[in-house]
Amino acid sequence: MAANKEFQKKLRKAERLAYFAGFLFVIAGIGGLFLLYDPDFSIFQKKQNTLLSNNIEIDEDRIENGIHVRTGLIDAKGLMTVVTNCTNCHSAKLVTQNRMSAERWNATIKWMQETQNLWELGSNQKVIVEYLVANYPQKEKGRREHLMNINWYELEN
Amino acid sequence: MSMDRRKFITKTALSSLATLIGVEIVFGKNMLRDYQPLALQGPDPFKLFKKDSEMIVLNDKPWNIEAKAHLLDDKITPNKYMFVRNNGLIPEEIDVKNWTLVIDGESVVRQKKYTLSDLKSKFKQHTYQLTLECGGNGRSEFNPPAKGNQWTIGAISCATWTGVRLRDVLEDAGIKNSAVYIGYHSADTHLSRDPKKEPISRGAPMIKALQDETLLAFKMNGKDIPLAHGYPLRLVAGGWPASVSGKWIERISIRNKVHDGAKMTGTAYRVPCNSVAPGTKVGDKEMCIIESMPVKSLITFPKSGAVIHKKDTLKIRGHAWAGELEVSNMETSIDFGATWQKCLLEKPVNRLAWQHFSTSIHFPKKGYYEIWARATDSNNEAQPMVLPGWNPKGYLNNACHRIAIKVT
Incomplete structure (x- = not known):
């Protein structure tokens, strides 16, 4: 029974190791894919692709x-x-x-x-x-309107 | 709701993974592809056309951009302050090496084709300063309102144009006695993108086509013409509605009748042959083609809104032009037209160039003033103070320019 228990323990340990190895493999895999497709890890960098990001709107009609x-x-x-x-x-x-x-x-x-x-x-x-x-209603403007929207400024002469 | 940028990019990256493992992921690469044209559709017009940021965009499809009076202070208008008027879409690709100009039509002796280098080497080149004003400049003031881009005062320029005389090229091909009009055909695209439609195909009677100053130009202000202004070849017919000065010219037809291309017929670039009351419905047959533009002027310094001290005299300056004619007199008023003061007026550098004026104004007391500018042409016709004859499309508004001044 004790030997069996010991075996079970080793099995669990091996299992954990296998999981860990698997996990490492997945991480390495993802890393590898990045090296293939995005070697600069640019997706984690903040300031890039501004031209694209400015133009992306899901709701075109907001x-x-x-x-x-x-x-x-x-x-x-x-x-x-x-x-x-x-x-x-x-x-x-x-x-x-x-x-x-x-x-x-x-x-x-x-x-x-x-x-x-x-x-x-x-x-x-x-x-x-x-x-x-x-x-967009019509506006009565007469034969000549007042000068409007004048931006006053000091003129140095 | 705007999509989070990080998420989008992550998903784009994920979609590359997805292609690898053969699983479809929403918001994949296709989205990126679909969104790219948007960036090209909405570029910054100021950068795109190298225009000053104070220029006003009236319309972005088609592009129509105007100046303000104070931006037009230069004696020769630089590109950055030159208005842009388009009826259609600007050509996307220009193949200069293979660009050709065809001269054809009912009244050509031999149909001929010229490359740009043929034009440049075969004919003598000439340079003129030529005033180009949109027929609809000032449209925004008409009442009842007129249809179209609501130009205020900035659809006017006077640049230096270099090219060959249209006359020399037409004569090289041969002009039959039956010739009445020329009509141009250009490389721009109709707004509907229908390849069978021309956005604009206007022209001029032979008498204008054969003038010394009517050019097939390839340079503006000493450089290649900017794309928005007609690169690589533009017809320039100063003093007439700028729509006569066709851009991106590929073909000129010598017609045995008044040219009937797009924007030659109906109400386009036409005014009632006989004057009408504001708002009158006018039939197409009662509309006549605009030829020479009327006398007009602009105060380009100071900018409207200047506050000055009472003891100061104010030096003002600007330009005046009169279509086919010359400006013979230039005056200003600070009392709403009750009295007028003569300005110093320069002769034009050449026929059809605008003329420069200047004067010093003394204000008798403190208060609000308007400076009104009035030019008179060599036929003794002056600018009106109120709007000239109403017309359905709002052309030819040459009412006097006004700026506001406060004296403290």
Whole structure:
């Protein structure tokens, strides 16, 4: 019985040793793979790949302060319909710069369909035009506006 | 929600492991591949085009960038302050060695093809300072608003252009008596990426095409033309809407009729033949092609918003131009146009170059002032104080430039 106990003990010891050896083997293996694929261990270095990291967003359509970050469009009813249909060919900046009535937006859409390869919008057209008129309303500017947004500075003469 | 960078990179590394052991891991290499183009789509335009950081990006697809008045103080506009106007996508690859210019059209005697070195060696080279202003410069002020990029005052430049005369090249190919117009064709891409569509293909009547100063240019300010401005070959027709000065030129057609390329027809670069009330709907047939740009000026020093002391006289300066014409008189007013003071005005370096003006202004008492600048052309037409005739696309706003001054 004692010999059996002694044998069991040795067996457990051998088992532990085998596990340890196995563990070392795995570690060495991973190390080896790093030496093959990433000899500089660059994945553990903090400052690298900044160009990539800046551009990685899982949520392309996140909203911050009421603005759709990727396009700069105001978050309101119809936003994603506008994003999907109006920012493929040109920047949303071309949309947000402009201020038009429903009639002129519809005429612009017709022009884009006739000459610029814009597809048929179907029921989305109404959604888009309503979004634009509501969120980018026309402003009465008269024949000449006041000078605005003046940044005053001391001029040394 | 933005993905953690470390996690992403770890997972990329893991995916290399995964390929080794044949197991699929989400967020693998493909993601890296998919994300690379994004970095190329959204580069820093100031670095990309070597523009000053004070320049204003109106549009990033297509690229449209304008200057501010005080940035245009140089007598010859350097690239960093030159506005960028695009109707389509800038060509991605330019093969200079194999670049050719074809002269064709109904009214060419023999269709001809030239390499860049043919052009440079075969024809005499000329250098001129030429004023290029976007037809829509000042559009942002129109009321009701006009459609398009909302340019304020900065879509104007006067650089030195070097090249061969378009006339010499057209005559080498031969111009038939039936010739009416030239139309250019360029290497840029339509926004829809439809290869059958040209973003812009404009031109000019023969009388403009044959002028001494109308160039096929390959240098701007003594260097290769920057890519955004038409490298390696640009048509330069000073004094006319800058859209006549086509970039990345591959072909010029001598037409027996008014050129009918993209942005020549409809309402593009056209204004109502007869003036209309603001907001009027104008039919295509009542729209006429813009030719020479109107008289205009800019105060480029000081920058608007200067606070000065009462005892000081303020020295101001700027530029004035008048399309095909010359500026004959330049004045400023500090009392909203009630009285005008004559400025010192220089002659243009050559025809179609802008002219420089300067004056000293004395302010009678403390307070808020606006300096208004008014140029008059050789036909005795001056800039208006309020907006000129409204037009559906918001072209040709040459209302006087104004800067704000406070005297303390």
